[in-house]
Amino acid sequence: MGNEGFYQEFEVFSQRTDTSPLQYQFSLLAPNRELALVMAQENFMRREAVADIWVVKRSDIRKLTPEEKQSLQRLDNKEYRTTKGYGYLKKKWRHYEQEMLDEKEILSWGGVKKGE
Amino acid sequence: MSEALFYQEMTEEEKYEQFMKRINTGEKIEADDWMPEDYRMTLIKLISMHGISEIMGALPEKEWVPKAPSLKRKLGIMAKVQDEMGHGQLLLRVAEDLMKPLGKTREDIMQDLFSGKLKFHNVFHMEAPTWGDAGLIGWLVDGAAIITQTNMLNASYGPYARALKRICAEEVFHAQHGEAIIMALAEGTDEQRAMVQDAVNRWWEALLMFFGPGDASTTGTSKQDTTIKYKIRTKTNEDLRQDFFTKYIPRVLSLGLTLPDETMHFDQERELWIYKQPDWNRFKDIIKNNGPKSQERLGLRRTAYDTNKWVREALNTAN
Amino acid sequence: MNEPAGNIPIDSKIKPALTSLLYQLADDDFILAYRGSEWLGLAPHIEEDVAFSSISQDTMGHAAMFYQLLSNLGEGNVDSLAHAREASERQNAVLLELVNGPGHYLSSAQYDWAFAVVRNYFYSQAKKIRLDSLKNSSYQPLAEVALKVNMELYYHLLHWKTWVIQLMQAGGEARTRMEAAIGKVLADFEGVLNLGPLAKEMAEHDLVEKEEVLKQRWLFIMKPVFESVNLSVSEADIAMKNGNGRIGEHTADLDDALSTLSEVYSINPAASW
Numbered sequence: 085m086g087n088e089g090f091y092q093e094f095e096v097f098s099q100r101t102d103t104s105p106l107q108y109q110f111s112l113l114a115p116n117r118e119l120a121l122v123m124a125q126e127n128f129m130r131r132e133a134v135a136d137i138w139v140v141k142r143s144d145i146r147k148l149t150p151e152e153k154q155s156l157q158r159l160d161n162k163e164y165r166t167t168k169g170y171g172y173l174k175k176k177w178r179h180y181e182q183e184m185l186d187e188k189e190i191l192s193w194g195g196v197k198k199g200e
Numbered sequence: 201m202s203e204a205l206f207y208q209e210m211t212e213e214e215k216y217e218q219f220m221k222r223i224n225t226g227e228k229i230e231a232d233d234w235m236p237e238d239y240r241m242t243l244i245k246l247i248s249m250h251g252i253s254e255i256m257g258a259l260p261e262k263e264w265v266p267k268a269p270s271l272k273r274k275l276g277i278m279a280k281v282q283d284e285m286g287h288g289q290l291l292l293r294v295a296e297d298l299m300k301p302l303g304k305t306r307e308d309i310m311q312d313l314f315s316g317k318l319k320f321h322n323v324f325h326m327e328a329p330t331w332g333d334a335g336l337i338g339w340l341v342d343g344a345a346i347i348t349q350t351n352m353l354n355a356s357y358g359p360y361a362r363a364l365k366r367i368c369a370e371e372v373f374h375a376q377h378g379e380a381i382i383m384a385l386a387e388g389t390d391e392q393r394a395m396v397q398d399a400v401n402r403w404w405e406a407l408l409m410f411f412g413p414g415d416a417s418t419t420g421t422s423k424q425d426t427t428i429k430y431k432i433r434t435k436t437n438e439d440l441r442q443d444f445f446t447k448y449i450p451r452v453l454s455l456g457l458t459l460p461d462e463t464m465h466f467d468q469e470r471e472l473w474i475y476k477q478p479d480w481n482r483f484k485d486i487i488k489n490n491g492p493k494s495q496e497r498l499g500l501r502r503t504a505y506d507t508n509k510w511v512r513e514a515l516n517t518a519n
Numbered sequence: 520m521n522e523p524a525g526n527i528p529i530d531s532k533i534k535p536a537l538t539s540l541l542y543q544l545a546d547d548d549f550i551l552a553y554r555g556s557e558w559l560g561l562a563p564h565i566e567e568d569v570a571f572s573s574i575s576q577d578t579m580g581h582a583a584m585f586y587q588l589l590s591n592l593g594e595g596n597v598d599s600l601a602h603a604r605e606a607s608e609r610q611n612a613v614l615l616e617l618v619n620g621p622g623h624y625l626s627s628a629q630y631d632w633a634f635a636v637v638r639n640y641f642y643s644q645a646k647k648i649r650l651d652s653l654k655n656s657s658y659q660p661l662a663e664v665a666l667k668v669n670m671e672l673y674y675h676l677l678h679w680k681t682w683v684i685q686l687m688q689a690g691g692e693a694r695t696r697m698e699a700a701i702g703k704v705l706a707d708f709e710g711v712l713n714l715g716p717l718a719k720e721m722a723e724h725d726l727v728e729k730e731e732v733l734k735q736r737w738l739f740i741m742k743p744v745f746e747s748v749n750l751s752v753s754e755a756d757i758a759m760k761n762g763n764g765r766i767g768e769h770t771a772d773l774d775d776a777l778s779t780l781s782e783v784y785s786i787n788p789a790a791s792w
């Protein structure tokens with residue numbers, strides 16, 4: 085299947101709401117991207133909410149080959165990069181009678197103003 | 201991918217061994233992964249037949265789309281048949297990706313259908329002469345399809361498993377759509393009740409055939425061993441047929457309907473439904489496109505495909 | 520479908536114009552959705568088949584909403600309105616009842632995709648203009664329905680316009696077929712734009728704007744589209760060749776459609792299906 089012909093392959097992605105991440109749906113055949121776009125929702129999202137749709141021509145996607153997938157492997161020695169490597173702070177702060185500012189605490193800071 | 205061996209350095213046997221290890225540990229195979237040739241060919245045969253059966257399966261129900269007896273039923277059956285076309289879309293996409301290394305496309309699938317090389321399910325060769333048949337297809341043919349399709353939800357081939365997940369979610373609607381039509385008829389006038397009973401009588405043998413022969417001794421060939429070995433499915437044809445009986449026979453009988461098989465009963469000791477075998481020679485003949493509606497439906501599909509050829513040609517190189 | 524919810528007493532002077540308008544809206548959508556349902560499974564491309572069917576379902580859903588408004592006015596239940604009326608009682612535009620092409624939907628259907636995309640695009644645009652006007656209708660229940668129906672028209676228009684423009688620009692055989700289809704659609708498009716013998720009353724009671732205003736709006740919106748594909752269309756091309764459906768004039772195509780679509784319903788209209 086080359087770059088010509090009626091049956092071009094498109095990959096369809098969609099967002100359920102404005103705040104949700106783009107999600108892969110499925111692939112479809114279409115002669116060009118305009119038609120791919122007008123067929124996408126009804127083929128894959130007939131019964132769900134959609135806030136946005138992307139269609140991407142498959143030939144424009146660079147994927148990993150099975151061999152290249154081996155380049156994804158990493159050693160499990162990178163605690164310094166995660167909070168796991170800093171867990172000892174909890175005990176330290178307790179000594180100073182302070183709470184640990186962990187992920188749960190920090191991510192709760194957004195939004196709500198005092199007194200609300 | 202625990203072995204850090206490069207594929208090109210592996211012998212065929214090593215690749216095969218690694219492949220079997222992957223599927224036996226529940227890993228999913230993807231379109232670009234190495235796979236044994238007979239795995240690919242089995243999948244192509246299975247999925248292209250499944251896909252084209254959805255497309256051909258739209259035709260017996262299509263008859264009842266414009267004729268459905270109320271606005272609600274017209275909308276319901278339109279949505280149902282649309283889904284079946286959509287299932288064809290999903291499955292053909294999966295089959296097309298598998299065929300890609302062989303240089304084949306959707307065009308080849310359609311031509312194989314027209315030439316008789318690509319077969320479609322026996323049930324879709326049958327007549328659907330009344331609105332009762334429209335209900336029965338949704339209820340029992342989709343019911344049978346749900347039994348076989350859910351059996352493959354964990355198929356080792358990832359793209360097929362994902363397509364089936366979408367399909368089975370929609371089948372739940374199909375089953376209820378069929379039940380709603382049947383229920384209205386079963387609770388309706390004598391004429392309406394007779395419509396359902398006639399449809400049951402008409403479809404019973406085809407429903408038994410739907411699951412395929414019990415073993416190769418019946419029709420000479422059976423792909424079920426290969427599909428089980430490769431973890432595409434888990435149960436045999438007979439297991440599935442028995443599951444269908446268990447789920448549906450009590451429901452059929454509860455509506456006061458009868459089955460056109462006096463021998464049908466559940467053997468408590470062997471925990472098996474005993475039934476009259478369908479005519480498997482007729483089955484072979486039907487799927488060779490010699491069923492009552494085979495030629496008419498293939499003709500309709502071919503005419504539509506050829507009539508619209510100009511559209512596909514016009515947009516052939518548009519970009 | 521729902522039972523009448525709080526019938527609003529309607530001025531007997533307004534009622535004839537209002538019911539006629541509602542019959543036109545309902546019958547237009549119903550018969551075109553029926554033609555769309557015959558296409559199911561036969562479109563040029565599987566993905567398109569699925570998309571087209573959604574539009575047919577939407578359109579039949581709109582018809583059901585308009586029939587419900589009629590039902591609320593005491594015109595009968597929605598299923599008898601859709602299935603049991605004679606051709607001469609139907610007020611749909613003739614263009615929308617015409618067959619999809621030669622052949623029957625179960626065998627030998629040689630449906631014309633050019634006619635399908637042109638008829639649907641031109642109609643969707645006219646429907647959009649009419650609904651935009653109906654959003655301000657003095658009959659509140661209709662204004663509310665118009666607001667809802669309008670939501671789904673953006674997609675219908677985008678879909679059909681994409682097809683029409685691409686096939687027009689493709690040249691060759693496609694262009695020839697498309698021009699023939701446009702000719703055929705325009706020859707009966709006056710029947711779509713027409714609001715029937717009570718059009719004046721409809722406007723006087725602020726049910727909908729004047730027929731001529733809506734027509735000019737359609738021409739105004741379509742003009743740049745025609746220009747973009749190098750097509751000259753003038754107002755004079757718009758005619759009513761096969762009769763005025765608004766006064767119950769119809770073709771044999773509608774009789775055939777009605778006998779098919781009511782085949783099961785007619786076995787026993789009183790039964791529950």
Ligand SMILES: [Fe+2]
Pocket residue numbers: 254283284287345367
């Ligand atoms: Fe299906």
Ligand SMILES: [Fe+2]
Pocket residue numbers: 284342345370371374
């Ligand atoms: Fe189904």
